[in-house]
């Protein structure tokens with residue numbers, strides 16, 4: 001079959017399968033050429049990774065729901081909520097770090113469970129359901145903090161996690177890598193991962209072989225809210241305070257990253273490795289633009305632009321796949 | 332019927348209503364081991380609905396389902412599959428986004444390190460899965476690409492292989508040869524006979540009267556949501572069948 005493809009077709013297929021990786025490479029080459037010493041310094045590379053880490057975890061949260069064919073508009077608000085709560089418990093209630101993390105993630109997971117129930121059992125559209133729960137999260141943020149930043153004396157571990165590193169790799173980056181590893185194993189190497197992809201691909205067909213579609217979708221929302229909260233806590237460790245809106249922007253970045261990710265690993269589909277590459281594309285872009293001295297506005301043009309380009313690339317990849325299939329079938 | 336036959340599945344007074352439409356009025360049907368039951372009927376008659384009640388893909392609005400003498404309170408796909416019932420559905424028989432091997436093992440993947448956390452035994456599944464496909468004469472261009480990239484007939488072959496690979500008591504086939512070529516159809520028909528020889532109950536929906544006459548031990552005709560005929564091979568007369576199917580005396584046999 002493959003030998004039937006012409007050189008151009010092979011090239012196009014390569015572009016489609018690796019588009020995200022190519023975009024990442026191009027960005028690195030461009031910024032590396034424009035400002036080699038600043039861009040490739042160890043300090044800057046560490047920066048890129050550590051800044052990508054909290055948002056990278058939130059993007060993974062979104063990816064989990066996308067793989068099962070849903071989406072979660074509350075991830076940014078969940079990140080803000082957990083980041084704020086963890087400081088609220090530590091500073092205002094003098095709870096231990098572990099307990100504060102436990103409460104915060106418990107809160108977001110519970111909200112995720114409610115989203116999951118609403119969407120998978122009551123069959124409310126995910127758009128409405130998760131946006132509604134997202135606003136509930138914002139409401140909790142405001143009733144907890146009155147919209148003010150929470151800061152104060154915190155246990156040592158907060159600074160260690162937020163600013164420390166082990167052999168040149170920042171602790172936050174290590175946490176991101178742990179999330180990536182666990183989620184990669186679950187989604188790519190276990191039966192559950194196959195079931196998730198089956199449900200995202202064709203939910204009714206998955207139901208017809210007896211897979212618990214509603215249950216798996218519900219747990220995907222719980223997992224998403226938990227991870228989004230985790231990403232939010234990572235961010236607040238880095239900021240050294242709980243800020244009411246800190247994680248909100250991660251929703252759009254998360255969407256960009258997941259859609260860019262369709263151009264890698266599983267072409268045309270959402271995947272954990274794809275989203276990681278997507279998150280790196282965004283961060284390399286933000287970082288490079290800052291290094292070459294572009295104004296803040298450029299960051300937003302880049303961020304909006306990549307979201308649109310990512311969606312367009314996804315569509316092109318999808319339609320290309322179909323054309324190729326037609327061709328194959330005619331033979 | 333010889334003394335070896337065994338009652339596999341009994342549907343008693345089962346029915347199915349969709350919003351504003353009765354797809355199946357209360358009906359009875361018995362399925363026996365070593366017997367091929369062919370279900371005939373025109374489009375929209377309720378054949379697929381009947382099959383979905385047999386395997387638990389839809390729940391019946393009334394009556395009861397009895398499997399090997401045991402009444403089934405929660406007759407679901409998961410239950411029926413675990414008891415050796417396999418189905419090739421007319422639509423959505425496979426998940427297009429998964430590869431053929433993943434489709435074959437969907438819902439009962441082989442795993443290693445079971446006690447700690449189940450990891451897919453991917454190499455074993457690929458080996459045994461491709462052996463199964465080959466033993467059934469399925470010619471697939473690729474086992475790694477998505478199943479949607481295969482031809483319609485190849486996709487059908489994957490679904491049939493899954494049913495044959497795991498069906499131990501009852502195999503339900505909803506128009507399995509609709510997408511197949513002449514040679515492939517003959518192979519599937521031969522396989523259906525083999526399954527009967529092994530003592531399975533086989534249910535086959537088809538629109539082809541010649542196929543029905545060749546394969547059936549028993550024929551049931553569904554018309555407008557009712558089982559309007561149920562008779563043994565000896566009584567099968569193609570002309571009568573056509574009249575039963577359409578409900579018109581003047582129907583011509585095609």
Ligand SMILES: Nc1ncnc2c1ncn2[C@@H]1O[C@H](COP(=O)(O)OP(=O)(O)OP(=O)(O)O)[C@@H](O)[C@H]1O
Pocket residue numbers: 349350352353354372373374375376377378379380381421
């Ligand atoms: N999920 C559903 N929702 C609503 N109506 C349905 C559904 N499935 C089937 N029906 C209706 O039930 C009736 C019987 O459908 P069914 O699929 O059982 O027919 P069939 O005999 O298998 O037809 P065909 O030969 O075309 O496959 C049809 O009128 C159909 O419109």
Ligand SMILES: [Mg+2]
Pocket residue numbers: 378379380421505
């Ligand atoms: Mg049908």
